[in-house]
Amino acid sequence: MTDPRWELAEILQKKGWTMATAESCTGGLIAGACTDLSGSSAWFERGFVTYSNDAKTELLGVDEALIEAHGAVSEAVARAMAAGALRHSRAQVSVAVTGVAGPTGGSPDKPVGTVWFGWATPAGVFAERQRFDGDRAAVRQATVAHALAGLLARL
Template identity: 70%
Template sequence: MTQISAQLLARGWMLATAESCTGGLIAAACTDLAGSSQWFERGFVTYSNAAKTELLGVPAALIEQHGAVSEPVARAMAEGAVAHAHAQVAVAVTGVAGPTGGSADKPVGMVWFGWRVAGQTHSQVQHFAGDRAAVRAATVRHALAGLQALLA
């Protein structure tokens, strides 16, 4: 976290998070660091599809076409977080933490990530093993590691 903090402070950038399956854990990890108000702007917990649309501007048609756990939705969440916050950087996650809710196409442990940094959107999918807590913890770690790499 201290490297992310330093990278954002050096650029004068603010961070916003858009979280579904992690329910605010990424924002909590960021704000665990003293002084985070200098670089953390806000967190959106958009657990429902309606919240993704209402708070982040994710088109409902995009969710209907691809599902909430998809690359287009993760990208739209990251873009929407920047657009609806006073932030230049965003990280977004949408996935299936389990133990229920998985399918053949989108199994438990599948998480899509979206990052918006320097006007560019990046995305990636990961599959994590373990129970709900393990999937959520791995998602937080990967989201922050990805952000750190993009800021470096």
């Protein structure tokens, strides 16, 4: 099986597009997975690590009231992060993640392993919630894989 990052790179380059990331719970791991590939400067534009709520607001333009109303780990914030990554970059597509990687920080509504994904493309902004099992490292790695696969599926 081939690495889906190469397929993503090929599609983006064929379209003449670049991508941006907006990451909270992964702390830059998605950007790192992309830039691990030689030649990624042709299709990876930039990454935002917006771990704090203030960073989401300051760097991506996520409305504080949105975070207050829905919480940082929510569909609304994931969508706003993905859209904000496009507004604050030169990229044509983006992926955003916000979640609870654990082992602490979960709640009954948002247990550890809950991650909201946002993808922004010329076709619109899409969001999806997933729940991953495992320790912090496993949740973060599953998030990276799902984020990239989700972007690939939407291209």
